[in-house]
Amino acid sequence: MLTLDRWTTAGALEPPSLRTWLAALPERDLLRVSEPVDLDYYPTALVLELERQGRSPVVWLDAPTGFRGPVITNLFGCRDRIAAMVGAPPGGFNAVWSRAQGQPRARGLHSPPGSGLSQSHRFRQ
Numbered sequence: 001m002l003t004l005d006r007w008t009t010a011g012a013l014e015p016p017s018l019r020t021w022l023a024a025l026p027e028r029d030l031l032r033v034s035e036p037v038d039l040d041y042y043p044t045a046l047v048l049e050l051e052r053q054g055r056s057p058v059v060w061l062d063a064p065t066g067f068r069g070p071v072i073t074n075l076f077g078c079r080d081r082i083a084a085m086v087g088a089p090p091g092g093f094n095a096v097w098s099r100a101q102g103q104p105r106a107r108g109l110h111s112p113p114g115s116g117l118s119q120s121h122r123f124r125q
Contacts, residue, residue, distance in 0.1 A: 039064050039066070050074070
């Protein structure tokens with residue numbers, strides 16, 4: 001099962017991030033477009049065509065016209081992938097979400113276990 005956590009080569013747990021999650025994504029769940037593309041219509045048209053074909057990969061656009069970095073889209077295009085994002089088995093998102101609703105966390109950025117940070121970093125109200 002895909003999760004947000006990933007072990008580094010040194011054996012330490014990396015904090016969950018989009019970068020670590022994408023690195024752990026199976027190749028079959030990623031469509032990478034390397035040629036330059038215009039962002040006005042291409043990403044939406046591509047995702048709609050993939051959906052018509054019954055496919056829902058994460059789409060990584062390496063060279064969007066007018067931007068310096070890549071654009072990632074369709075992250076939430078698959079229910080099983082959404083479940084994996086929260087550590088739930090396929091089809092298990094609702095159960096995890098319902099449990100989380102009963103145990104809200106304080107607002108803020110929470111430090112991952114073992115990060116050496118002792119408390120949450122609070123947002124200003």
